[in-house]
Every structure is written in structure tokens, then in C-alpha cells.
Amino acid sequence: MSIMExxxxxxxxxxxxxxxxxxxxxxxxxxxxxxxxxxxxxxIGLASAVFAVPRLPGGLEVGGMISAGQFDRLFVxxxxxxxxxxxxxxxxxxxxxxxxxxxxxxxxxxxxxGMDVLASAVSLLGLFLGLECMSLALYILxxxxxxxxxxxxxxLKYLVVGAxxxxxxxxxxxxxxxxxxxxSISGAMAALTVDGVPSPAGLAGWAFxxxxxxxxxxxxxxxxxxxxxxEGGPAPVVAFLSTGSKAAxxxxxxxxxxxxxxxxxxxxxxxxxxxxxxxxxxxxxALTQENIKRLLAxxxxxxxxxxxxxxxxxxxxxxxxxxxxxxxxTAMEMGAFGVVAAMSxxxxxxxxxxxxxxxxxxxxxxxxxxxxxxxxxxxLPPTAGFMAKFQVFxxxxxxxxxxxxxxxxxxxxxxxxxYLKVVVALYMRPASDTVLPEGIxxxxxxxxxxxxxxxxxxxxxxxxxxxPGGLMGLLAR
Amino acid sequence: MEPYLLTxxxxxxxxxxxxxxxxxxxxAVRWVTLATTAVVFxxxxxxxxxxxxxxxxxxxxxxxxxxxxxxxFGIRYSLGxxxxxxxLVMLTGLMFTLSVAAxxxxxxxxxxxxxxxxxxxxxxxxxxxxxxxxxxFYLFWEVMLIPMFFIIGVWGHGRRVYSAVKFFIYTVSxxxxxxxxxxxxxxxxxxxxxxxTFAIDSLAGTHPTGTAGLVLFGAFLLAFxxxxxxxxxxxxxxxxxxxxxxAGSVILAALLLKTGTYGLMRVGFPLFPEAAAASAPLLFGxxxxxxxxxxxxxxxxxxxxxxxxxxxxxxxxxxxxxxAAWNETALAGSALQMVxxxxxxxxxxxxxGMLDERTHTRDISAFGGLWTKAPALSAFxxxxxxxxxxxxxLNNFAGEFLVFAGVFRDHPxxxxxxxxxxxxxxxxxxxxxxxxxxxxAMGKGEFGDLTARELAVLVPLAALVVVLxxxxxLVLDPVASPVHDLVNxxxxxxxxxxxxxxxxxxx
Numbered sequence: 001m002s003i004m005e006x007x008x009x010x011x012x013x014x015x016x017x018x019x020x021x022x023x024x025x026x027x028x029x030x031x032x033x034x035x036x037x038x039x040x041x042x043x044i045g046l047a048s049a050v051f052a053v054p055r056l057p058g059g060l061e062v063g064g065m066i067s068a069g070q071f072d073r074l075f076v077x078x079x080x081x082x083x084x085x086x087x088x089x090x091x092x093x094x095x096x097x098x099x100x101x102x103x104x105x106x107x108x109x110x111x112x113x114g115m116d117v118l119a120s121a122v123s124l125l126g127l128f129l130g131l132e133c134m135s136l137a138l139y140i141l142x143x144x145x146x147x148x149x150x151x152x153x154x155x156l157k158y159l160v161v162g163a164x165x166x167x168x169x170x171x172x173x174x175x176x177x178x179x180x181x182x183x184s185i186s187g188a189m190a191a192l193t194v195d196g197v198p199s200p201a202g203l204a205g206w207a208f209x210x211x212x213x214x215x216x217x218x219x220x221x222x223x224x225x226x227x228x229x230x231e232g233g234p235a236p237v238v239a240f241l242s243t244g245s246k247a248a249x250x251x252x253x254x255x256x257x258x259x260x261x262x263x264x265x266x267x268x269x270x271x272x273x274x275x276x277x278x279x280x281x282x283x284x285x286a287l288t289q290e291n292i293k294r295l296l297a298x299x300x301x302x303x304x305x306x307x308x309x310x311x312x313x314x315x316x317x318x319x320x321x322x323x324x325x326x327x328x329x330t331a332m333e334m335g336a337f338g339v340v341a342a343m344s345x346x347x348x349x350x351x352x353x354x355x356x357x358x359x360x361x362x363x364x365x366x367x368x369x370x371x372x373x374x375x376x377x378x379x380l381p382p383t384a385g386f387m388a389k390f391q392v393f394x395x396x397x398x399x400x401x402x403x404x405x406x407x408x409x410x411x412x413x414x415x416x417x418x419y420l421k422v423v424v425a426l427y428m429r430p431a432s433d434t435v436l437p438e439g440i441x442x443x444x445x446x447x448x449x450x451x452x453x454x455x456x457x458x459x460x461x462x463x464x465x466x467x468p469g470g471l472m473g474l475l476a477r
Numbered sequence: 478m479e480p481y482l483l484t485x486x487x488x489x490x491x492x493x494x495x496x497x498x499x500x501x502x503x504x505a506v507r508w509v510t511l512a513t514t515a516v517v518f519x520x521x522x523x524x525x526x527x528x529x530x531x532x533x534x535x536x537x538x539x540x541x542x543x544x545x546x547x548x549x550f551g552i553r554y555s556l557g558x559x560x561x562x563x564x565l566v567m568l569t570g571l572m573f574t575l576s577v578a579a580x581x582x583x584x585x586x587x588x589x590x591x592x593x594x595x596x597x598x599x600x601x602x603x604x605x606x607x608x609x610x611x612x613x614f615y616l617f618w619e620v621m622l623i624p625m626f627f628i629i630g631v632w633g634h635g636r637r638v639y640s641a642v643k644f645f646i647y648t649v650s651x652x653x654x655x656x657x658x659x660x661x662x663x664x665x666x667x668x669x670x671x672x673x674t675f676a677i678d679s680l681a682g683t684h685p686t687g688t689a690g691l692v693l694f695g696a697f698l699l700a701f702x703x704x705x706x707x708x709x710x711x712x713x714x715x716x717x718x719x720x721x722x723x724a725g726s727v728i729l730a731a732l733l734l735k736t737g738t739y740g741l742m743r744v745g746f747p748l749f750p751e752a753a754a755a756s757a758p759l760l761f762g763x764x765x766x767x768x769x770x771x772x773x774x775x776x777x778x779x780x781x782x783x784x785x786x787x788x789x790x791x792x793x794x795x796x797x798x799x800x801a802a803w804n805e806t807a808l809a810g811s812a813l814q815m816v817x818x819x820x821x822x823x824x825x826x827x828x829x830g831m832l833d834e835r836t837h838t839r840d841i842s843a844f845g846g847l848w849t850k851a852p853a854l855s856a857f858x859x860x861x862x863x864x865x866x867x868x869x870x871l872n873n874f875a876g877e878f879l880v881f882a883g884v885f886r887d888h889p890x891x892x893x894x895x896x897x898x899x900x901x902x903x904x905x906x907x908x909x910x911x912x913x914x915x916x917x918a919m920g921k922g923e924f925g926d927l928t929a930r931e932l933a934v935l936v937p938l939a940a941l942v943v944v945l946x947x948x949x950x951l952v953l954d955p956v957a958s959p960v961h962d963l964v965n966x967x968x969x970x971x972x973x974x975x976x977x978x979x980x981x982x983x984x
Contacts, residue, residue, distance in 0.1 A: 320549075361587065375623065379653075380619050380622070380623065380649075381615075381616045381619045381620055382616060382620060386616075386619070390612075390656070390660070393656065393657060393660050394550070394660050394663070394664070397657070397660050397661050397664050398664045398667075402661070405657060405660075406657065409653050409654060409656070409657045412653055413646075413649060413650045413653050413654075416645065416646060416649050417642070417646060420626075420642055420645060420646075424630065424638055424641075424642065427627065427630070427631055428630040428631055428637070428638050428641070429638070467547075468547060469546070469547045469548050469549060472547065472549040472550070473548070473549055476549050
């Protein structure tokens with residue numbers, strides 16, 4: 001292994017080694033406060049992101065497993081930041097809830113390690129290993145609210161669904177390997193057509209992969225687990241699950257699609273239908289939700305529909321719009337769940353929307369951040385969400401999928417209503433002390449880490465909404 | 478000329494908006510906001526005085542600013558000022574200044590937040606009137622929505638949340654479809670020419686034909702028609718006006734509705750001349766229907782604000798008919814009418830707010846004999862009512878006359894129908910004046926006449942009503958050359974299409 005290869009592995013290795021280091025620190029120096037462990041984890045995440053910034057020579061691959069191209073490094077920067085912000089947003093929450101000590105930041109870092117491997121894999125094996133690393137850590141994290149039955153239920157549900165989807169995915173990968181005889185993603189995916197005709201085994205492989213990834217990214221019709229898991233899981237973990245893991249899965253899927261070659265024409269309709277159905281069902285189901293975490297669950301599902309639209313268009317327009325959408329989505333979803341975490345008290349997470357009534361004037365910072373996130377999720381300027389939607393629609397129209405874009409716009413119109421519902425509750429309803437007498441007092445005060453993280457997220461959302469050119473340029477290469 | 482001049486004008490309000498949130502003293506917030514809006518207005522007046530407004534070469538901007546912005550997509554930050562945008566920008570500066578003054582006593586809760594919303598909205602409205610890049614235009618177009626949503630939903634009356642959400646959903650539905658159409662036009666243009674641009678001037682050369690042209694134009698038309706609003710897409714407007722606070726109603730009527738007609742004139746028609754020409758009969762139809770329908774509904778209103786709101790729908794229908802006729806006379810009339818309607822209807826909403834502050838009701842039957850109790854207030858009210866009904870010598874007459882003259886040239890029957898609609902609106906407006914100002918005096922309670930602050934708000938508007946009535950050239954001169962350009966970009970193809978539709982064949 002050359003120095004260059006080690007250097008390329010440094011950011012990913014930092015996450016894995018950092019995770020182990022925190023575990024050891026917790027075990028041998030037993031009196032470190034939770035807060036410092038979380039901060040240490042956040043620092044490791046940030047360090048990993050910083051290590052990933054320098055440019056490396058193109059086409060560098062480590063062990064035929066992981067690519068270190070510019071695109072992949074960008075994802076590594078991203079996932080380091082996601083882990084760091086998750087831990088910053090967890091700071092207050094983990095103080096209030098029995099969320100584990102050193103294992104919490106260690107697992108978050110380990111999951112981020114898995115995301116990096118998954119998203120930058122160049123081998124089918126790497127893909128599988130990354131996905132499993134990430135999922136294993138998430139199973140534990142989701143169930144880590146030990147006093148809360150809902151949290152246990154969430155962990156168990158995600159475990160069962162995850163196991164099933166892994167089974168599908170591994171069988172799909174096996175079929176593709178059997179058909180192509182290579183584990184390299186680009187080689188394997190391109191070898192699925194014989195004389196321009198897709199082979200049955202290859203198509204079956206694709207179908208199983210779609211099912212496996214569909215579960216992980218909660219695409220229709222594999223989304224049924226998501227609302228329960230989001231509702232029951234600890235809010236900061238859900239923030240991590242709904243952003244980092246979905247981002248990594250969709251990035252990997254995007255790579256498979258871009259490598260698919262001649263088989264794409266046959267596979268595309270499945271993606272088209274899934275994208276349309278995910279947007280329609282996600283947005284319509286979100287309309288009737290009264291629980292903010294369930295609302296965000298369906299919203300997050302719908303947003304994946306838009307990503308999938310960009311994935312459908314990616315063979316024609318390149319990966320830029322899909323990746324921009326994923327990054328922008330991550331900022332706003334992380335902010336939204338971050339606020340939910342910061343508003344969740346000692347006994348339970350923020351649930352019914354009526355509980356945030358009138359809070360806009362009592363907790364201006366958190367409400368403002370939540371409003372920015374809602375406006376962005378609704379795809380309105382001047383936010384990252386608008387620039388992301390614009391690019392996705394551009395990609396779809398440019399690639400000729402005009403009807404898919406039209407479905408996307410129509411469902412986006414419907415979605416405005418439920419995003420507004422949150423804003424209306426914050427600013428336009430009187431604080432209802434009849435519904436919940438202790439409603440306001442159980443909202444905890446804000447810790448510094450959380451404040452900083454939320455403000456940075458809001459600024460990023462607006463910055464990407466006003467000056468998106470830099471990120472667009474990086475993604476367009 | 479100062480290279481960032483237009484940027485200063487557009488973003489000054491937004492720059493002040495954020496610090497205002499942190500000022501504790503409410504009176505200070507009001508003064509800072511008033512000063513900011515006044516400065517913006519002064520800057521626009523200075524432009525009006527200094528710039529050469531007539532005798533310009535065709536297609537020239539008075540002030541132009543153009544910078545690279547989002548390069549991967551060829552999106553540019555470009556603002557352009559010509560006579561047409563200048564008069565609307567001046568109207569914006571004036572109406573925001575007066576709105577701040579008019580809300581001095583009416584808005585007592587969450588004062589900094591209110592003025593934050595007003596100022597961010599001013600940036601949005603100014604941006605819409607100045608953008609020459611379609612992407613930037615869309616951005617400002619959406620940015621002005623959220624503050625208005627808050628202003629209705631937080632400081633409104635009655636079913637304020639319902640009205641705010643309805644307003645938002647209606648407008649967003651139109652504008653998101655427009656976004657898709659913008660993207661579609663951009664893609665078609667790039668395919669045809671290989672140039673990726675959102676510059677309205679370049680896109681105007683695309684001329685998407687056939688179904689694509691009709692569908693894309695349809696989406697633009699829908700977005701603008703919701704905003705104007707054209708019958709039958711108007712149902713958000715009475716609710717929004719009725720439940721909005723005074724400043725909200727004033728800005729909604731005087732400016733936000735104008736962004737719809739301005740969009741039609743500046744964006745919708747020039748981008749799709751063929752489809753636009755084909756849509757003229759439709760626009761005349763819904764315009765006439767809206768004019769009569771609004772008048773008919775206005776007769777039945779018990780709430781003064783609702784009545785004024787419906788009169789607004791009628792007035793805007795006339796502006797749209799002028800745009801649909803698309804000749805220099807009618808377009809100049811429409812432009813003038815946009816300014817006039819802003820002044821007269823804005824003034825009426827301000828006065829309804831004054832009545833509401835005094836009596837806490839807007840029920841027509843609760844008023845009567847105001848003239849004996851508050852002669853000055855009544856005199857102003859009567860002036861704005863007769864201005865709004867289009868009586869000669871006052872501002873609306875000149876604009877409506879030009880629109881009718883322009884429409885009459887090619888479509889005499891439409892003009893005749895619209896004229897009938899004006900007569901109907903005259904009746905219900907004068908009936909409103911009669912019920913409020915004359916007849917038996919209302920209850921014995923105190924009813925103060927105008928205060929100095931209120932007088933300061935109303936006098937400039939009254940002066941404009943009279944001055945623009947006798948000397949409309951103040952607006953007609955600056956808009957003449959942009960209107961001339963607009964009619965000419967349309968070119969031969971469009972007139973031949975409209976000729977073909979009329980069954981006359983090519984001349």
C-alpha cells in the first residue's frame with residue numbers, strides 16, 4: 001500500500017480509529033463527562049472532513065475497494081460534517097436522556113465510517129460492507145433511548161426491515177457477480193448486457209438491489225417502516241439516520257445507475273415509477289400528519305422522490321443535481337430534526353404539532369431555524385432547497401422526463417401546505433396552555449453546541465440558496 | 478453613474494431588516510423603518526428627476542447592472558431600470574413609506590418583527606420590478622410571498638390564518654408551475670442556440686412554437702393571473718384583503734397585484750408572442766367577466782374592505798385588457814392605470830384602516846353621516862372614491878380612457894363592454910360614499926377627524942390623484958419608450974398571428 005493510498009484513506013480511517021479511541025477513552029478513563037465525549041466525537045468528524053479536502057490525483061483507488069476521486073472525497077467531507085453536527089446537536093439531548101455515554105459518539109462515528117465506505121465503494125463488496133457497517137451502528141443508536149419503549153420498538157423495526165433489505169441486496173449483488181464475474185462496480189454493471197440485450201440474471205440482480213436500497217432510503221413502496229422508526233427513535237439519531245444514511249445510500253445508487261450502461265433503458269421505468277410514487281405518496285401522507293416527527297418522516301420520504309428524479313435524469317445530465325439535492329436536503333433535514341431534538345424534554349420527544357404553538361416568540365432562535373428549514377424543504381427561495389429543486393427539475397426537463405417533472409411540481413405544491421402548518425403553529429397560533437398545561441415549561445433551554453450547530457445550519461441553507469455556484473461547480477467537475 | 482445603484486435601492490430595506498429585529502424600543506423601530514423606506518423613495522425620485530426619460534434609442538436601459546452569479550447555469554444577477562420599471566419602483570417606494578406611517582398606531586404587537594417583514598417584502602417587490610434575468614425575477618417573485626404570508630397571518634383580523642394560507646397556496650401553485658415553465662423555456666433555448674441563459678431579452682428570441690409554446694405560456698399566464706388576480710382565480714383576494722392589516726392590504730393592492738400585470742407585460746407576453754396573441758380573446762373574455770362579476774359581488778358586500786377588494790379585481794381586469802390589446806396606446810394606458818390603481822386603491826385601504834381604528838368595525842351599515850362628524854376625513858374619502866370610479870379630471874380617468882381607446886382600435890365591442898363595466902363600478906362606489914358620508918349620522922360616540930400623521934399620509938396621495946389626473950404625462954412620458962419597445966419586440970409575426978385568428982389573413 002503506497003503512501004498516497006494511506007493518505008487517501010486518512011479521512012475515513014480517522015472516523016474508524018476515532019470511534020475506537022472514544023470507546024477506549026470511555027472504558028479506561030471512566031469519569032469523562034458525556035459532553036466532552038460528544039465534543040471529541042464532533043472534533044473527529046470535523047477532522048475527517050478537513051483531511052478529505054486536499055485534492056488527490058484522479059483515478060486513485062485503494063485496494064480495488066474505495067475510490068478517492070474528487071467526487072468521493074466531497075462525500076467524505078460531507079459525512080464527516082454530518083457526524084460532527086449530529087453530535088453537536090445531540091449535546092443537550094444526551095444530557096437529558098439515558099442515551100449511553102462513550103458508545104453514542106463512537107457509534108455515530110462508526111456509522112459515518114460505514115457511509116464513507118458505502119458511498120465511495122468501487123467494488124460490490126465494499127458497497128455491501130459499508131452498508132452493513134452503517135446499518136449495524138444505526139440499529140443500536142435507534143434503540144439507545146433505553147427508558148423509552150418507543151425507541152426500542154424503533155430499533156427493532158429498523159433491525160428487522162434492515163435485515164430483510166440486506167438479504168435482498170446481497171442476493172442482488174450475488175446475481176450480478178454471477179452474471180459478470182467481477183466485483184468491480186463499473187465492470188459488473190456494464191457486463192449485464194449481452195449484445196445490447198440485458199441478461200435476465202442481471203435484471204433480477206437490479207431488481208433485488210432496488211428493493212434493498214429502496215428499504216434503506218424509504219422509497220415507495222418500501223417506506224412503511226419509516227414513520228414509526230422516526231417517531232420512536234431519539235431525535236438526533238433520526239436526524240442522522242434520515243440524512244447521512246439516506247445520502248450514502250442514494251449516492252451509491254446513483255453510482256450504480258451511472259455505471260449501468262445499456263441496461264439502463266430497461267431499468268429506468270422502475271426508477272421513474274418509484275420516483276413519481278414516492279413523491280406522490282410521501283407528500284400526500286405528510287398532509288394529514290399531526291406529529292412533527294411523522295410529518296418529517298413523510299417529508300423526508302417525499303424528498304427522496306425528488307432525489308430519485310435527479311437519479312433518473314443522471315445518465316443524461318450527470319450526477320450534479322442529485323448530489324446537490326442530497327447535500328441541501330441534509331442541511332435542512334438535519335436542522336429540522338435538530339430543532340426537534342433541542343425542543344425535546346426529559347420525558348419524551350417533541351410530538352404533536354400543537355405543542356409548538358406560539359413558541360416562535362418564546363424561543364426565537366430555534367423557531368427561526370425551524371422556519372428556515374421548512375421554507376427550504378418546501379423549495380422556496382432564497383434557500384438551498386429552492387436551488388436544489390430548481391436543478392432537479394432542470395435535470396428532469398433537460399433529460400426529457402417532462403411528465404415526471406410535472407408530477408414533481410404538482411406534489412411540491414401540495415407539500416407547501418404541511419410545511420406551512422409548522423410555521424403557522426410557531427408564529428400564528430396562540431400558545432395553547434389548555435391542551436398541555438406544562439407545554440412550554442418542558443421545552444429545555446439551549447446548550448451552546450446546539451446553538452452553534454443550528455445557526456451554522458441555517459446560514460448554510462441560506463448561503464447555498466444565494467450563492468450555490470461554488471458547490472454546483474464542484475459537483476459538475 | 479454609481480455602478481451598484483440599483484443594488485443599493487433593492488437591498489437597502491433587506492439590509493436594515495435584520496438589525497431591526499434587535500431594537501427593543503418600538504418607536505425607534507418605526508422611525509428607522511420609515512427613514513429606510515423614505516430613503517428608498519427619495520432615491521427613486523432622484524432617478525426620475527435626473528435621468529433623461531424621453532427621446533431614448535430603442536431597447537436601452539436607463540440604468541443597468543449585470544454580474545455573473547450562478548455560472549454553471551449561466552444565471553446572471555442583472556437589474557435593469559427603464560421608464561416602466563421606474564414608475565413602478567417609485568410607486569413601491571411611496572406606498573411602503575406610507576404603509577409604515579399608516580401602521581403607526583394600528584400595529585402594536587411584535588413591532589420589530591412586523592417591520593422586518595415589511596422591509597424584506599420591499600426588497601422582494603423592488604427586485605421583481607427590476608430583474609432582467611428570469612431566474613432572478615422568479616427568486617424575488619417568491620421572496621415577496623413569505624413576508625406577506627406573515628403579515629396577514631400574524632397581524633391580521635378574523636380568519637387570518639385561513640386567509641394567509643389560502644393566499645400562499647394560491648400564489649405558490651401558480652408560481653411553481655411557472656418555475657417549471659421557466660426551466661422548460663431555458664432548456665428549449667439552450668437546445669436551439671447552445672447558449673445557457675435566463676436573460677429575458679435572449680429568451681424572448683426563443684419563440685417556442687406549437688404545443689410547447691402554448692403550454693409554457695399557459696403556466697406563465699396562470700402564475701400572473703393568480704397574482705393579478707383574474708377571474709376565476711381571484712377567490713384568495715377578498716379573504717386576504719379583508720383579514721390583512723392595513724399595511725398588508727395597501728401593499729397587496731398597490732404593489733403585489735401589480736407584479737402580476739407587470740409580469741404579463743414584461744415577461745409573459747414578450748417571451749411568447751404567438752401564444753400571447755392567441756390568448757387575447759381569452760384575456761378579453763375573463764377580463765370582461767371579471768369586471769362585471771366583481772361589480773356584481775361588490776354590490777352585495779357589507780364590509781367596506783371587501784367592497785374595495787372587489788373593486789380592485791375590476792380595475793385590474795381593465796389593466797389586463799389593455800395588455801391583451803398590446804398596442805402602444807393601450808399598453809401606456811395599462812401602465813398608467815397600474816400606478817393610478819396603486820394610488821387610489823391604496824389610499825382607500827388606508828382610509829378604511831382609519832375608519833376601523835376609530836370604530837373597530839368595517840360594516841357599511843354601521844356608518845353614516847360622516848361628513849358632519851369628520852369633514853376632512855370625509856372629503857379625502859370622497860376624493861379617492863370618485864378617483865377610483867374614474868371621473869374625468871382625476872387620475873383613473875386618463876388611464877382608463879387610454880386603455881379603452883387602445884382596445885377600441887382593434888376590438889370595439891370589447892371596449893364597449895368594458896365601458897359598461899366602468900359605469901357599474903361607478904354606481905357601487907358612489908353608493909358606498911353616499912352610505913358612509915351622508916344620510917343620518919351614526920351613533921353619538923366620539924369620531925375624531927384626521928390627525929396630523931394621517932393628514933401627512935393622505936395629502937401626497939390626494940395630490941397625486943389630482944396631478945396625474947390633469948397631467949398624466951408625468952407617467953406617460955417615461956413609459957412611452959419602453960412601451961414602444963415592447964410593442965416592437967412583438968414584431969410582425971405576432972400581429973400576423975392575431976390577424977389570422979381574427980380571420981383577416983395577413984395584411
